[in-house]
Every structure is written in C-alpha cells, then in structure tokens.
Amino acid sequence: MGAPILRPPHRAGQCAFPGLVLALAAGTLAACNGGETTGPPQPTRGSVEVSTSTNGPSVDPDGYTASIGSDTETIPTNGSVTFTGVPEGSASVELEGIAFNCDLDVDNPLSVTVTAGETANAAFSVSCPKPRIAFGSNRQGDQFDVYVMNSDGTEVGNLTPDNLTTDAVPDFSPDGRRIVFQRSTGTGDGGVFVMDEDGSDATPLTSLDGIEQVPRWSPDGSLIVFELFDDGVSHVWLMNADGSDQRVIIDDGDHDFAATWSPDGTRIAFASDRDGEQNIYVANADGSEPTSVTTLPGHADSRPDWSPDGTKIAFSSFRDAGARRDSEGCLESHRRRYVALTLIERQEHDVAGRLRSVQSGRDVEEVGAAQVPRLERSSELRTEAPGGKDER
Numbered sequence: 001m002g003a004p005i006l007r008p009p010h011r012a013g014q015c016a017f018p019g020l021v022l023a024l025a026a027g028t029l030a031a032c033n034g035g036e037t038t039g040p041p042q043p044t045r046g047s048v049e050v051s052t053s054t055n056g057p058s059v060d061p062d063g064y065t066a067s068i069g070s071d072t073e074t075i076p077t078n079g080s081v082t083f084t085g086v087p088e089g090s091a092s093v094e095l096e097g098i099a100f101n102c103d104l105d106v107d108n109p110l111s112v113t114v115t116a117g118e119t120a121n122a123a124f125s126v127s128c129p130k131p132r133i134a135f136g137s138n139r140q141g142d143q144f145d146v147y148v149m150n151s152d153g154t155e156v157g158n159l160t161p162d163n164l165t166t167d168a169v170p171d172f173s174p175d176g177r178r179i180v181f182q183r184s185t186g187t188g189d190g191g192v193f194v195m196d197e198d199g200s201d202a203t204p205l206t207s208l209d210g211i212e213q214v215p216r217w218s219p220d221g222s223l224i225v226f227e228l229f230d231d232g233v234s235h236v237w238l239m240n241a242d243g244s245d246q247r248v249i250i251d252d253g254d255h256d257f258a259a260t261w262s263p264d265g266t267r268i269a270f271a272s273d274r275d276g277e278q279n280i281y282v283a284n285a286d287g288s289e290p291t292s293v294t295t296l297p298g299h300a301d302s303r304p305d306w307s308p309d310g311t312k313i314a315f316s317s318f319r320d321a322g323a324r325r326d327s328e329g330c331l332e333s334h335r336r337r338y339v340a341l342t343l344i345e346r347q348e349h350d351v352a353g354r355l356r357s358v359q360s361g362r363d364v365e366e367v368g369a370a371q372v373p374r375l376e377r378s379s380e381l382r383t384e385a386p387g388g389k390d391e392r
Ligand SMILES: [Ca+2]
Pocket: 060, 061, 062, 063, 064, 096, 097, 098, 099
C-alpha cells in the first residue's frame, strides 16, 4: 500500500507533495429614615476566595474562569481571586475553561459555606498530563491505520485494525474526545470519518465524489477543514463538525491543499499552485483574501503548520537543499526539508484602492529534515517503527 495521503499526479516541473464583575456588597449603605440614623446594619453577605493550583507537564495554556452564580472572574492556572458580596449560606463555585488534557482533583462545582462578614475558601487542584497523540502508521503491515499513544510513546494502540479500510491523517477534536480522520476502502473513493477517542462509533462525515482527505478540526471545535481531490485537482473545503454545510472555500489553483488552522481559528494556511509555483498561502477562515507568504519559485512548498502562538509557519520545502529534478522533472522528494518562517503584517492596497493588512513571511529558517513539520509539537511526533512509516 502506498502512503495514505493521496497526492495529485506529478506533472513536469510542478510536483505537488502533498468583567471583573464584583457584586457590590449589599447592606453597606446606612439606612436613612428621615435623617434618623439607625446604626450600622448587620452584614448578610461574605466573600469567597477561589484559588487554583495546577501541575503537570502540559498545563492549561490560558488559565480558567471561576464563577459563582452569574459572577465570573478570570483566574490564572496558579492564583486566586476573591468574590465579594456573596449571600451567606451555601455557594456553588465552578471552574471552567480547563484544557482537555487536565483533570480536577476536587468536585466541580465546589460547594462552600459563606458566613456573613467572613471569607470562605474554594481551592481547586488541577492535574495536566500531556495530551495523547494520534498518528497514522503502517507499522503492523501494509495497511495504514490510526494509532494513539501517550506523548512519551507509551501505550500505543491501533484504533482502526479493520483490514478492509485504510485509515490515516487523524486529528483530535479540541476537547480530546473525538478523532477525525480519512478512510478509504480501496475502491478509489474515500471520505472523512469521525470516531470516539477510543476508536468506537466510526461515522462518515462526507460522501462527495472524489477523495476527501487531511481533515483538520478548528480550534473551537465547531468546523472541520479538509481537501477534496477529484478529477486531477484538489480544493479546500469547509464543513460544520457534524458534517453539515459542506462547501468549497478555496479553489483558485489546480491544487489547493494541506489547509491548517491558525491557533486563534481566524486564518487558514494552505499550499497552492495558483501562481504557477507551489507556495504557502494564508487566508481568512472562510477562504477569503488569500495571500502568498512564500514566493520562491521551484521549491514546491507544502504542508504548512502554525506555531502555537500563531507567529510562525513551518512547512515542507526543497529550498536550500540542493534539490535535483528527476527524469520527469519532479523534484526529488528525499531532499525535502522542513523550514519555518515568521509571519509579518504589511499594509497593501486592494484592487479597489482600499488599504488592508495582509500577511507575508520572512526569515525562513530550517528546522529539520523530518517527514512532517510540526513546530513545538514535532519532537513528540517523530516516532520510528521498524519496517513501517508513521506520519500525521
Ligand atoms: Ca483554559
């Protein structure tokens, strides 16, 4: 069996590779009865100090929110915040915004008893082991399957051992509960499927003519971008995570493919040959305003991926690698390198003369010669299996 990502056919000279809301303390205003002072009122409310302590190798990246009733506060992964004006009695404190790989070691919501005029404590302890990694591999035979493992390479499991299907290019949903992947039955057709993180309940999301592949979940979990390869060309498609509202969003080139989300979900990077050379582009999440971020000819830039902070893109390229063309004019793939560039904003006039901000790339640097570029996450994904090939 060949590699699971079905590539566009090679062509000479152009070879696609593929608020702080503080409740005002009630009862602090002296009652006024015709100028007659009745003495200080008795407090009926107290405070709750919420504290968090988080440990583990992959702590939540952006902290949490704590709420009591309709009052909500942001809180760091290790820190505290105090709610005032909480009615005495039992209060329910809820912590939200917890990364999927993190678990609370206490009840959530946490119930505390508020005594008027005093401060109660609600302490949340959070553990964050590294998230599991999904990858495609043929390590157990000819057929590619979807595997998961711990980030240290232990507890490797095949989620799609059915020999009737080739399964690859998995991507975890942001909440870590589901995996989207590409499946083909060997009849030349293929589609995007989704399954539970334990491999159960595999369900097709697409049934378009052609081969739907390389699905990628949006950071908020609501959308899935994928590419459709059909009749010799590939374009970028978008759908809701439940498979509804499938529509093409990028189709200006013969080959528009390998789309990936920026970490904030506002942009998509993809590869395209629309300008006659295969380069990396960045567009809005709906496919509008595509801008090339690499422009060098003859390097077949491919497979972009964003750094977690959204400032860099890693991609595959033949640049600076002494690439040679084979007899069909294709650049030799074993010389492919992985490089990264820094995104910069620049101002540009559009066709109507309006000034707009666009992205471009600079400071290209080589980051490795591995098969798949993954900034930061890459070191966790380069596993080796005797006689097999792993990729994501
Ligand atoms: Ca968070």
